Amino acid sequence: xxxxxxxxxxxxxxxxxxxxxxxxxxxxxxxxxxxxxxxxxxxxxxxxxxxxxxxxxxxxxxxxxxxxxxxxxxxxxxxxxxxxxxxxxxxxxxxxxxxxxxxxxxxxxx
Amino acid sequence: xxxxxxxxxxxxxxxxxxxxxxxxxxxxxxxxxxxxxxxxxxxxxxxxxxxxxxxxxxxxxxxxxxxxxxxxxxxxxxxxxxxxxxxxxxxxxxxxxxxxxxxxxxxxxxxxx
Numbered sequence: 001x002x003x004x005x006x007x008x009x010x011x012x013x014x015x016x017x018x019x020x021x022x023x024x025x026x027x028x029x030x031x032x033x034x035x036x037x038x039x040x041x042x043x044x045x046x047x048x049x050x051x052x053x054x055x056x057x058x059x060x061x062x063x064x065x066x067x068x069x070x071x072x073x074x075x076x077x078x079x080x081x082x083x084x085x086x087x088x089x090x091x092x093x094x095x096x097x098x099x100x101x102x103x104x105x106x107x108x109x110x
Numbered sequence: 111x112x113x114x115x116x117x118x119x120x121x122x123x124x125x126x127x128x129x130x131x132x133x134x135x136x137x138x139x140x141x142x143x144x145x146x147x148x149x150x151x152x153x154x155x156x157x158x159x160x161x162x163x164x165x166x167x168x169x170x171x172x173x174x175x176x177x178x179x180x181x182x183x184x185x186x187x188x189x190x191x192x193x194x195x196x197x198x199x200x201x202x203x204x205x206x207x208x209x210x211x212x213x214x215x216x217x218x219x220x221x222x223x
Contacts, residue, residue, distance in 0.1 A: 032209045043214030096207040100153040
């Protein structure tokens with residue numbers, strides 16, 4: 001069964017203090033790795049899809065990278081509005097379901 | 111326009127009752143999903159339909175029954191509600207089953223008294 005482990009569980013940052021979130025995964029044949037952002041009381045909001053090792057995607061202050069065993073979400077010079085829970089999910093070749101990690105809750109203080 | 115909409119947003123009911131949650135997407139997607147997010151915020155797939163055909167059916171009590179009247183709608187009916195059913199239920203949709211990002215609704219918060 002596909003497995004996703006995210007670390008740390010929680011991350012408190014000062015505004016402007018860059019950091020990285022980790023998503024380690026085991027999957028039988030990766031179809032795709034997905035990053036989502038979830039705000040309190042809302043559904044997950046899609047950020048990135050990564051398909052193969054070495055791939056990178058960027059959006060504003062966020063950059064996602066992928067290796068064969070893990071993905072990183074780098075947050076550069078974060079702002080308070082970047083505070084959210086960031087979820088990682090994988091889809092393997094055995095079936096079509098997404099397996100989610102438990103998330104990393106990021107709090108950015110002004 | 112809301113892409114994936116769920117109703118109701120909140121559902122408070124007694125143990126043993128039967129309730130339904132409705133989901134509609136206006137993205138023209140072929141695939142829809144139901145997820146359960148428990149108190150620890152862990153998202154777990156329950157069901158998925160592709161072109162109205164059930165393709166994912168995880169280990170879910172048979173008190174839960176999904177119904178897809180057309181590609182744009184996926185409803186979830188729950189019989190004989192139990193305390194452990196309290197959670198947030200999310201509907202999602204994607205263009206098709208593979209490699210495509212899923213777009214989520216804002217959830218239905220189900221509380222069992």
